[in-house]
Amino acid sequence: xxxxxxxxxxxxxxxxxxxxxxxxxxxxxxxxxxxxxxxxxxxxxxxxxxxxxxxxxxxxxxxxxxxxxxxxxxxxxxxxxxxxxxxxxxxxxxxxxxxxxxxxxxxxxxxxxxxxxxxxxxxxxxxxxxxxxxxxxxxxxxxxxxxxxxxxxxxxxxxxxxxxxxxxxxxxxxxxxxxxxxxxxxxxxxxxxxxxxxxxxxxxxxxxxxxxxxxxxxxxxxxxxxxxxxxxxxxxxxxxxxxxxxxxxxxxxxxxxxxxxx
Amino acid sequence: xxxxxxxxxxxxxxxxxxxxxxxxxxxxxxxxxxxxxxxxxxxxxxxxxxxxxxxxxxxxxxxxxxxxxxxxxxxxxxxxxxxxxxxxxxxxxxxxxxxxxxxxxxxxxxxxxxxxxxxxxxxxxxxxxxxxxxxxxxxxxxxxxxxxxxxxxxxxxxxxxxxxxxxxxxxxxxxxxxxxxxxxxxxxxxxxxxxxxxxxxxxxxxxxxxxxxxxxxxxxxxxxxxxxxxxxxxxxxxxxxxxxxxxxxxxxxxxxxxxxxxxxxxxxxxxxxxxxxxxxxxxxxxxxxxxxxxxxxxxxxxxxxxxxxxxxxxxxxxxxxxxxxxxxxxxxxxxxxxxxxxxxxxxxxxxxxxxxxxxxxxxxxxxxxxxxxxxxxxxxxxxxxxxxxxxxxxxxxxxxxxxxxxxxxxxxxxxxxxxxxxxxxxxxxxxxxxxxxxxxxxxxxxxxxxxxxxxxxxxxxxxxxxxxxxxxxxxxxxxxxxxxxxxxxxxxx
Numbered sequence: 001x002x003x004x005x006x007x008x009x010x011x012x013x014x015x016x017x018x019x020x021x022x023x024x025x026x027x028x029x030x031x032x033x034x035x036x037x038x039x040x041x042x043x044x045x046x047x048x049x050x051x052x053x054x055x056x057x058x059x060x061x062x063x064x065x066x067x068x069x070x071x072x073x074x075x076x077x078x079x080x081x082x083x084x085x086x087x088x089x090x091x092x093x094x095x096x097x098x099x100x101x102x103x104x105x106x107x108x109x110x111x112x113x114x115x116x117x118x119x120x121x122x123x124x125x126x127x128x129x130x131x132x133x134x135x136x137x138x139x140x141x142x143x144x145x146x147x148x149x150x151x152x153x154x155x156x157x158x159x160x161x162x163x164x165x166x167x168x169x170x171x172x173x174x175x176x177x178x179x180x181x182x183x184x185x186x187x188x189x190x191x192x193x194x195x196x197x198x199x200x201x202x203x204x205x206x207x208x209x210x211x212x213x214x215x216x217x218x219x220x221x222x223x224x225x226x227x228x229x230x231x232x233x234x235x236x237x238x239x240x241x242x243x244x245x246x247x248x249x250x251x252x253x254x255x256x257x258x259x260x261x262x
Numbered sequence: 263x264x265x266x267x268x269x270x271x272x273x274x275x276x277x278x279x280x281x282x283x284x285x286x287x288x289x290x291x292x293x294x295x296x297x298x299x300x301x302x303x304x305x306x307x308x309x310x311x312x313x314x315x316x317x318x319x320x321x322x323x324x325x326x327x328x329x330x331x332x333x334x335x336x337x338x339x340x341x342x343x344x345x346x347x348x349x350x351x352x353x354x355x356x357x358x359x360x361x362x363x364x365x366x367x368x369x370x371x372x373x374x375x376x377x378x379x380x381x382x383x384x385x386x387x388x389x390x391x392x393x394x395x396x397x398x399x400x401x402x403x404x405x406x407x408x409x410x411x412x413x414x415x416x417x418x419x420x421x422x423x424x425x426x427x428x429x430x431x432x433x434x435x436x437x438x439x440x441x442x443x444x445x446x447x448x449x450x451x452x453x454x455x456x457x458x459x460x461x462x463x464x465x466x467x468x469x470x471x472x473x474x475x476x477x478x479x480x481x482x483x484x485x486x487x488x489x490x491x492x493x494x495x496x497x498x499x500x501x502x503x504x505x506x507x508x509x510x511x512x513x514x515x516x517x518x519x520x521x522x523x524x525x526x527x528x529x530x531x532x533x534x535x536x537x538x539x540x541x542x543x544x545x546x547x548x549x550x551x552x553x554x555x556x557x558x559x560x561x562x563x564x565x566x567x568x569x570x571x572x573x574x575x576x577x578x579x580x581x582x583x584x585x586x587x588x589x590x591x592x593x594x595x596x597x598x599x600x601x602x603x604x605x606x607x608x609x610x611x612x613x614x615x616x617x618x619x620x621x622x623x624x625x626x627x628x629x630x631x632x633x634x635x636x637x638x639x640x641x642x643x644x645x646x647x648x649x650x651x652x653x654x655x656x657x658x659x660x661x662x663x664x665x666x667x668x669x670x671x672x673x674x675x676x677x678x679x680x681x682x683x684x685x686x687x688x689x690x691x692x693x694x695x696x697x698x699x700x701x702x703x704x705x706x707x708x709x710x711x712x713x714x715x716x717x718x719x720x721x722x723x724x725x726x727x728x729x730x731x732x733x734x735x736x737x738x739x740x741x742x743x744x745x746x747x748x749x750x751x752x753x754x755x
Contacts, residue, residue: 131365153363159407160359164627166544170584171628174620176644176692178611188630195674196626200360207361209324210353211421212377222372222385 014056014127019136020231021124024238029117031242037256038109040249045116047241055123065126066119073114081107130155135225145219153208157200164196271300271461272350272428274321278335281316281325290316293486303455303462305472308482309511310677310707314465318431320344322353339429349378352422356434358414368402370417374425392420395457396450411570412443416450423454432464436471437705440570440733444471467707469514481508512707520712522740523719530562534598534696534727535581539590542573542580549588550576556746558696563728563741568748574731575623575700581729582620582698583607598695612644619689623700625681634684635669641692659687679710696727703734715740
């Protein structure tokens with residue numbers, strides 16, 4: 001099982017420790033979030049394309065997993081083109097909409113940026129198994145086991161929530177109250193789901209405690225989370241993509257640090 | 263030995279023990295007093311609400327601290343308080359779905375060992391030994407969600423076993439399983455006990471399942487232990503009047519079957535629903551059963567039977583007009599449709615009320631209101647009945663289903679049997695001509711069982727069509743129901 005519930009894959013990246021994938025995605029994303037120029041994002045995106053080739057993802061699956069990103073990016077760009085900060089020549093104006101040279105530039109930069117930040121995260125995480133991630137977070141990052149394992153066990157319940165939701169929907173139809181009042185019914189179902197999930201959570205907690213969860217004394221780990229050369233290489237690749245992208249932007253004179261003076 | 267499953271059998275002792283949940287005024291248990299020797303196998307009985315589960319959780323040391331409730335007396339494992347004996351007791355609960363902890367079989371079994379700090383190489387040898395002992399022969403990386411109910415229960419048993427407990431605690435471990443699953447789990451438990459010699463305490467309404475395995479029966483009552491002794495002394499002919507008292511309290515006493523209603527008074531009437539070459543699905547594009555031909559007739563009970571996963575519930579929801587057929591057709595006769603078209607799934611929600619009522623497997627899915635009385639008023643109100651008619655119908659149902667004293671209680675706070683009666687009553691409030699019920703007797707004690715069966719038989723004789731999905735052969739027999747068997751699919755397909 002992976003986060004996206006697909007089969008385990010065999011690409012070079014698939015077997016790498018999820019903690020390294022998390023770190024690499026963060027290294028790529030953080031600098032790109034902090035600047036607003038088109039050059040850094042474009043360079044990063046170009047370099048990432050090379051990374052994707054090693055991710056062990058077929059083309060079909062690549063599009064299947066990333067289509068929301070391809071939808072979100074142009075939508076964000078259009079919004080910014082219409083409402084973004086105005087500067088330079090104004091091409092069109094209608095009510096609060098004002099398309100200008102500046103807003104178009106910004107829109108282009110945003111489009112590339114959304115892709116450059118979101119694509120590597122999605123591609124790296126498609127191959128992450130939640131259990132491996134939890135092992136890594138607890139053994140390598142040393143997050144508290146109680147927290148990590150609680151979240152992991154809780155995640156397994158998401159599938160049950162979907163089943164519950166469907167049953168709640170059908171039950172309301174059976175009780176004769178599904179013809180109108182959609183919003184109110186939705187609120188009622190949300191509340192019922194909350195009650196059900198608290199009950200399930202309480203039962204799960206009892207089951208976990210009965211298996212010694214939270215017992216005093218040191219916990220051991222049945223699966224060793226390894227962190228070796230491959231992991232460091234991936235992190236280095238992430239850092240390199242970031243550094244090259246920032247370097248290119250600074251050289252091109254487009255580096256635009258959002259926290260700095262504008 | 264490293265790869266084995268041995269832990270020294272534990273002695274259990276309760277000394278005037280009692281427990282009160284923090285949110286309740288009444289004590290769940292008081293004055294519980296017994297001693298169980300190492301290796302004894304005990305069946306723990308008592309009416310609904312006698313505190314059996316609470317006692318098991320107390321023995322497992324998972325009742326929680328002072329903020330969860332208040333305790334008196336002592337509960338000891340090998341002379342040590344149960345709360346300080348983590349890992350000495352292994353607990354298996356009723357609901358297979360809420361005790362699977364991790365996504366892969368091997369990891370799930372290893373979970374308890376990890377928590378107890380067992381060294382890694384030993385964990386895996388224990389995991390394999392535990393899976394062997396319960397006869398769960400699947401790869402360690404098999405996703406836990408792909409297991410059947412019986413397999414999930416055996417997985418939970420393996421998870422408890424890998425901790426090498428001296429005491430096994432089973433809380434209605436087979437209540438949610440089909441007959442094959444019940445046998446599977448009982449045999450696994452028997453094998454484990456023969457192998458480890460562990461002490462056993464099992465709670466179960468269905469006494470006959472566990473009698474071959476236990477050598478002692480303890481009955482809990484409102485004021486502590488009601489009866490305690492060898493199975494024959496407590497449940498057999500030697501028990502005398504105690505036996506009848508137990509049966510009246512809802513225990514399934516062997517040899518005292520709950521009362522069965524008389525056979526149908528009339529031959530079945532007109533056909534109300536007809537399925538032809540019907541295929542059913544819950545998720546679009548994933549049919550779970552197909553080629554179904556059946557009829558539902560007025561004044562007749564139809565029992566849909568078959569193994570877990572055969573698509574019985576999905577068929578029930580489709581017959582009830584809640585799910586669209588995946589293929590083929592389900593037609594309502596003109597008499598049932600009464601002018602709203604032949605396809606039940608196209609009827610409006612309100613139009614279903616007087617035509618087809620549904621009682622879901624999990625009552626909590628269909629509870630809508632803040633009190634029992636309001637819950638019963640939901641249907642009549644949706645039909646637009648006037649207040650006087652509604653009130654008289656609701657009053658009558660409250661009486662008939664022994665819910666009157668609970669009229670102002672919150673439905674969520676009711677016991678399992680009370681919730682079941684409430685959801686049946688809520689469906690009856692609009693007098694549907696067809697009533698579809700999904701496992702109405704699951705996990706019910708003998709008393710509720712008898713009441714439900716009697717009620718359904720009366721509805722049948724009044725001319726309603728009853729469709730019940732069930733694993734319970736006794737229900738099929740008591741209702742003189744026509745059987746419709748769904749074959750089920752090959753495992754793994």
